[in-house]
Amino acid sequence: MGLGKEANLEHYSRRWALKTGSLGLGALAAAVVSGCSTGGPAERAGSASASAMASPSPTATASPRPTASLQTVYPSRSQVMEKFKxxxxxQFGLEVPGIELGLPKGNAAAALTFDACGGPRGSGVDGALLDALRAKQVPATLFVNERWARANAPLMDELVSDELFEIANHGTSHAPLATSGQAAYGIGGTESIGQAYDEVMGNQRYLADQFGITAKFFRSGTAHMDEAGAAMCRDLGVVPMNFTVNLDAGATFGAQAVAAQVRQLAAGDVGIGHFNQPASGTAKGVALGLGQVLDSGLRFTTLSAAW
Incomplete structure (x- = not known):
């Protein structure tokens, strides 16, 4: 089941070294966020956000927009600050205690997750990737940052209405979820439990208010959290979720490398990629890799369907 069974960096090294040549684990780990936090290929190519591009093709049968439960009650900021004072x-990192990595034990499926991080260099839309998933009817969980959602509101309406996709929480400002300012790859994290609360709950409430979504899963900016931040997520009723297989190294891999990573997916694995960098190799690579994986009999699920 991938890291769901063996949560250690040796597993990451084995998975990531297959098609990476001399690129080390540290460089690959840093690349997890490059599709969001550094000048990704979409921006270098002059790509626009969804508001200025053609929308990817919707599925033929879309379900009505879900409605967030008005009964959802979260602990208040002051309550959380008191509890965690x-x-x-x-520990701080990608796989600290409290963070889920793979699917629950016994799952026969794997899960694809794709991040959209927002901001000046991370608000594009990989419509080709969404179309590829729809063409193959492969479900995915889309981790959406508040900045990206605000920049792509019409597309958000469409994604929320598409039963193939689950929307999850990728934070408010895309910061590492920390309680004492720990940084990842030079990106400063939240500096207190109060700031960590705001990073989770700002977007959690925005998704509920604007799109009727009660997100069940949270992935922080850079995918880094500390143990207190992960515990706080669970106290808020959201699952802190990372991954077992890095599919696109922050949207920096070419199509063949992405395809090779997709082919490594097995039952219980959770893959991470990005759907905000249309000039990357992610869409083509996912489409290439999925053909072989689906032929092998592996099936895919959203995170919520697996829990």
Whole structure:
């Protein structure tokens, strides 16, 4: 089941080294966020956000927009600050205790997850990737940052209405979820439990208010959290979720490398990619890799359907 069974960096090294040549684990880990936080290929190519581009083709049968439960009650900021005021930050990283990596034990499917991080260099839309998933009827969980959702509101309406996709929370400002300012790849994290609360709940409430979504899963900017931040997520009723297989190294891999990573997926795995960099190799690589994987009998699920 991937890291769901063996949560260690050796597993990441085995998975990531297959098609990466001399590129080390540290460089690959840093590349997780390059599709969001550094000048990605979409921006270098002058790509526009969804508001200025053709929308990807919707599925033929779209379900009505879900309605967030008005009964959803979250602990208040002050309540969380009081509860966690003496809780140490603990470990900080991609796979600290409390973060889910793979699917729950016994799952026969795998899950594809794709991040959209927002901001000046991360608000594009990979319509070809969405079309490829729809063409093959492969479900995916889309982790959406508030900035991206605001920049792509019409497309958000479409994605929310498409039963093939689940929308999850990728944070408010795309910061690492920390309680004492820990940084990842030079990106400063939230500096207190109060700021961590705002990073999760700002977007959680925005998704509910604007799109009727109660997100069940959270992935922080850079995918880094500390133990206190992960515990806070669970206290808020959202699952802190990372991954077992890095599909596109922050939208920096070419199509063949992405396809090779997709082919490594097995039952219980969770793959991470990006759907905000249309000039990347992600769409073509996912389409190439899925053909062989689906032929092998592996099926895919959204995260919620697996929990």
């Amino acid at each position: 003496n809780v140490p930050a603990g």
